[in-house]
Amino acid sequence: MKEYALYKGDELLGIGTLKELAEKNGVKPSTIYFYISPAYKKRGNGINRKVLIKLD
Numbered sequence: 001m002k003e004y005a006l007y008k009g010d011e012l013l014g015i016g017t018l019k020e021l022a023e024k025n026g027v028k029p030s031t032i033y034f035y036i037s038p039a040y041k042k043r044g045n046g047i048n049r050k051v052l053i054k055l056d
Contacts, residue, residue, distance in 0.1 A: 006032065007051045015055070 006013040006021050014021050018029040025032070034040050035052035043049070
């Protein structure tokens with residue numbers, strides 16, 4: 001299974017699959033996956049911006 005790291009600024013919110021991160025943050029897996037999309041990246045680099053990083 002693919003694992004991801006979810007950050008909010010410099011703070012690590014969690015590491016796990018899309019489903020695990022979604023459950024931990026109270027959102028749908030599609031919302032978590034949206035954080036890695038080009039559309040979300042175009043929205044700016046605010047402090048509260050979440051970043052999803054795919055782990056190898």
